[in-house]
Amino acid sequence: MTAALRMLGRIPSEWRHAPGTALLFFACVFLSVAAFSGVENLRMAADRMLKQEARSFIASDMEIRSAFSFSHGAMAAVKELEESGRIRTAFVTEFLAMALPDKGRTGLVSVKAVSEGYPFYGRVSLASEQGLREVLQPGILIAEATALRRLGVEEGDSLQLGDAFFTVKDMVLSEPDRPIDAAGLAPRVFIHHTDLDATGLAVTGSRVRYRLLVALGEEDDRAAVKARLSAALLDGTEELRTYEDTGNRALRWMDSLFYYLRFCGIGILVLSGFGIRGSLVALWMQREKGVALMKTLGATPFQVGCHMALFLASIVIPALLAGWLAGWALALAMGSFMAEMLPRGLVFGFSFETLLLTLLVGGGFTLLFSILPFSRMVATPPVRILQRGENSGRAGRLARILFWAGVAGLFVLAARMLQEAGGSRVPVLIFMGSMGATAAAAWFLVQLATRFPARGARHRVVMQALKRPGATPVATVVSMAIATGLVLALVLMERNLSRLFIDAFPENTPNLYVIDIQPSQREAVEEILGPKALFFPMVRARVMAVNDRPIDAAAERKKRGDNLGREFSLTWHGAMEDEDLLEGDTLFQDDLDEAQVSILDYIRETYPLRVGDRITFRIQGVSMTAVITSVRKRQDGSLRPFFVFNLREKDLGDAPHTLFAALSADGKNQEILERNLAEQFSNIRIIDVREMIDRHADLARQMAGLLRAFSMVAFGAGILVWLGGLAATAADRARDAVLLRVVGADHRFLLETGVLETGIQGLFAVGLGFLIAEGLAGFVVVKGFGLDFNPEFLLLGGCSVLALLVIVLLGTGVAWPSMGTRPADAVRGRSR
Template sequence: MSTSKLKSKLNIPWLFKMAWRDAKASRVRLLLFMASIILGIAAVVSIQLFSQNLTENIQKQSKSLMGADYTIDSDQLPTERAQAIIDSLKPDASEVNFVSMIAFPKNDGTKLVRVRGLIGDFPFYGIIETQPVSAAANYQKSGGALVDATLMLQYKMNPGDSIKIGELTIPIAGALQAIPGNTAISTSVAPLVIIPYRYIDETELLQFGSRKEYQFFYKQPEVDLEALEKRLEPMLEAEDADLDTHTSTSRRLGRRYENVGSFLNLTAFIALLLGCVGIASSVNIYIKEKIKAIAVLKCMGASRKQSFLIFLIQIAGIGIVGGVIGTAIGVGLQELFPLLLKEFLPFDLTINISVQPLIMGVILGLVMSVLFALLPLLRTWYVSPLEVLRVSASTSAGSKKARIVAIAVIILFLYGFTFWLLKDWLFALAFIGGVLVTFGVLAGIAILSMKAVKNYFPKGARFTTRQSLLNLFRPNNQTLVLLVAIGLGTFLISTLYFTKDILLDKTELGQSSESANLITLDVQPAQIDEVVKTFEANNLPVIDNIPLVTMRIHSIKNVLVNALRADSTAQIRGWILNHEFRTTYRDELMASEEIMEGEWVATQNKNDLVQISISDNLAQDANVGIGDSIVFNVQGVLMQTVVKSIRKVDWANLQLNFSIVFPKGVLEDAPQFNVLTTYAATEKASAGLQRDLVSKFPNVSIIDLRQVYTVVEDILDKVSWIINFMAFFSILTGIIVLIGSVRTSKYQRIKESVLLRTLGAKNKQILSITALEYLFLGVLGSLVGILLALISSFLLAIFVFKEAFVPSLIPFFIFIPGISLLVLGIGLSNIREVLKSSPLEVLRKTA
């Protein structure tokens, strides 16, 4: 093509032809660029599809999730006014539910369960799944119980066997598999047992202090739920009741899973960022190798724009193809998420493929590829024809300005995309800032390492050792990008492991003979002596005997609660005004408490105003401080108090903690019940005590904290598995970036190795030089990543979890040697050709 034609116009067909010809010649390297982006796109698309399906399923199944159009519930028997509102709406079904111990007479087993006494044809939407199927329809008429299916398997129970709930013995009608509004997690600690409402009184379990909830279900699809909620919510709140509609429940459920979706989206986005870093690095080396070819084109008359567009078309093509392949993989991957998250979902997830995430995947592949290749591509714009003869290291002022603009565009795009994922500008800013800081730290360590080796490495070291480390700052070296890719991937995985350990450590608090692992609830004053004797008969000590007194707040700082509810400007959280507090009295602090402000009062003087201690979260939510007055309604008796101290309470400690503590000498005569705790060293000892207590005191409930620990650990294991599964994308993308980065410099390394062989170096020396260099990169990159993870996890432990940090050894034993060996293997694979062939033969092949 003539020079005049090249200059006259862009000649789009010629640009595409040149881009295609050059891409065919460099297809291996370009395929590695593409691999860098495919996994990131796959992760983003799979998560987007899953999140969209989750939202749609929640909206479609909102009625089935609740089982009704709306419900009204109350923690106690509804007040007269609340009951009038409930009756005026004509409920179609109702229930009372409470936590209680049940006994299995067949095998002397006992278990803490949640009992639901139902009346009416609940659920109105969705079904009760039972085995046999007929049990769901017949249990009300036959007078049987539906018992959690897993619980029946655990205790080897069958339909027809009996269970004992309080003073009631009732046959099992069937195994309960699912009911609207119930989740696997909620039944892990207290499995569900459903009985007809008419048998509730026979259990004799609804006594003073019992924790119970009354619910009323409505099937009224024609009602305007938004208007109903707006009209009734204030009136019901004033009567300590609550209205829930299926739409508001689905909104809450959606928000709960949005947080999980945001985290998974960010993990996928990090995988995509790693791929883009690989593209930027690989294109940088690729363009360096093409400088002379570009200069030749310009000598022939090609314009800046034409030479720039040839390589831009190549990268855009890579981005589109990578986006298509990544999107296809993402469609397949998102099918896994319902399996991974089924324990956390209260419904069956139906998967549908929508167009939006698919289009987004392809566009994202194109945009991210072009954006991150933009900086190295700008070099083609400023290549001078003179560089056919020599390569200039100088950078023009125009090039510097263009690079600043390109960097600004990349950061703005990343911020915009993160904001779209998180829907919060501050979180998005913090995330982008954190990514930039992490990249900066890793890049800084890489640069410092290169300078340290260059300036301080012993000159007297062996030739192979010296040559291998000096290669870290040779022309076309990959030290910077390799350390960033290896370090960031290792950092992510290690942080996830360390964080999981912090959470698991929190569940292990108190698991020693010095603290309780069995908590006995609802012990009436008249039963205390006999319960203590039962403890002693089982050779178990009474560690704590804690009295509980229920009360509500009547006024805060001389303003009545009803007035505070009506005051929209009051800086008091709503739960404070409606909550029934379970308080206690004692003369000393617990191990999980410490005084933040004021002075602890152990015993109340008769002539003083009652001086109480409150938790810091209560002080904040109630907007009260030292010296402020709070009046409590204690079972109909008003008691005026003053805040004397504010405590910091470790609520994560699975022991009994209280928001409000009275001194001794005040509440001893108030209506109350007790909680007794003990420590059972073995499961056999725990089962023996539970069996004896349930047989003697049916109203008493026992919580075995070891079962709670097991459930929490199981949940955390599932969560960490999901997190690690997503983080796997990041580390796998990092490995592909690593492969691409190392393979990109293959030809430069081959020429260096051939030159060494020509000068007389033996295969063993070349092998040693390469091995030491890549081993250093692998060890340093993974070590830096783990050290950064240690720092970040330590900060999380101190400032977020408020917990001591004992790091796991898994990253040290797995990632450092694993990543190092991987880097070593890839590096050595580059020089196989040099070791097997003569120098002349290799040069002919690579010419």
């Protein structure tokens, strides 16, 4: 106990001997924990809410969904269970409609017709603070603030939906089964379910989603009720979901969001690990004489290890706690910044689970990157008091084994965490491969630089500087390359997506999509839209089987990107202007008598479809099998309408269908078209693609801003690694500066050598970062978005030069105080 107290008493003296390095070590631990803790605090807060409010996300215990009116079998089973008192039900019907106000502008709204009982869980919040049942009566309409603003109406005004007229009475603030503001295509309006038939909008061929909400009388009866309802549903048309299912759009969006945020957090954690190692190497270089002296006076390696461990613990524990608090504040900031992308009402309270995870992961990660330099520090021999130059001692075998075992465990943990977030392990493997390739390239460049024949005094000084004891040029180049690459990749991705989605919207590209046109209305609609409008027939269908093998719709919907579990729109329009044949000589084959279908190539990323395969579709209860005769490919970056499945008219023409029209219009002409169509055809919906792109662009900018902040944190982590290397070589740098001054070097010579030294490492880092940015951005744009990639060499080159300038100025500025040490100061035993 007395020995331990003595060790604790010496900790302040250790702080006094190396305050700058101790603060650098603190900053590295703090930064890694703050980034990781911020993401985990946000994720766990959202996860707690999703678990606590799981039922409210479908407003019931379970629901039946269908794109058509419910079958007789399903309704008979529901009636039987309801009459027995085992369940309660409520109907919800959702569809898009054109709202026509007496005054104001016609606009698209998302209509939600609800019956008595909705919602069974959660609450629809209204501006008047009244209950939904009290306000929503037949003839009354409740709208979101966005809908009121777009339509230019106020409470008390009249609004027409289809053939029915409504009075706007209140404003909806939130609804339980639409937890994320960004989830909808159009602003929401509520009407009473008894008004649905009066609108005349739920007709054959219209895009309507029917939901039957089911609340259980007894929770223990859930399995039996689910089995009874599942047996009665029409296969391929009706679907039963419970509150535990992960098919909810909000849950899928949250999985995707936190998958990328976790990946960023893990990346920053790894970069900070290099900083932790570098700062400990610097600490070892500054304290090795003191450690050697302790051993000379009789201290055992165990006593030295305990002493240094207590000193490091005095830094790590406060850094972990400060990082956790900073992470909590970061989660609050991210929650506020991404309010539209997160569930409403997200609460950030104290979480013991988050604190424990932060301490375990942060502490374990710090220990992992500290173990090798700590082992070398403890192994410092007493003879180092008399020696100068690099310590040739190595870390113990046990320390090396533990380190590499910890690295393997780190990647396993990262893969597990990303998989829990609904992602793939592939990015972890890519990240590992990229780190290995970057490290190999950095080692090769550094070796090439140090072995290159020196030309002139400055060159020789710089080559020797890269070999100083404690210098870690490879680790510095790798960390700065990754950090710079992340920043440059984000710039490049933003530029490409902006160019392809926003800046490159050609004048003749259709921006108005007119849907749900009945065949009998085509001539009249065509007269209003004009001759430039393009018409496409549409038949709604689901894929039931491929080569007679049934499609698992539930498993398909869990896939990222597109899938075969959703509803598709079939057409017989033929190949589009922006499509080319990828496989097959012609779109269809004249010598085949059976039904034929042409597919878009991108759907094969989800399911391995080939020419010759047979696809079975379910069209309003009727099955049809077609053979794949060709594969089409869209032109990269095209914003024109497209259909995944294209059939012949003689195979599909007799199926119930609607028409879809596309045209280009804006300004006053667009307002007139929308008004005329809404007044004459109440069933028709008009979607403004430019408005959708603008709204999604706003969300993309928010996400880009968040990723930009993370990339700057990563860049900061790289800077800390750089500072660690400079701190480790400060003493030798000062000694070299004194020797150079003695032999006649002036300030200019020292400054030039300092700039050249940092410039070489910075050039290697920025060059590798340039390659990382091109590869990463190209992968995301091509594979993630399926778009053409422009490398933007000029833009990225300018940003790289700017990054190099920042690195050189910062590195030279930090290193200059030790480089500027004068001989007189060295004699007095101090440096500037």
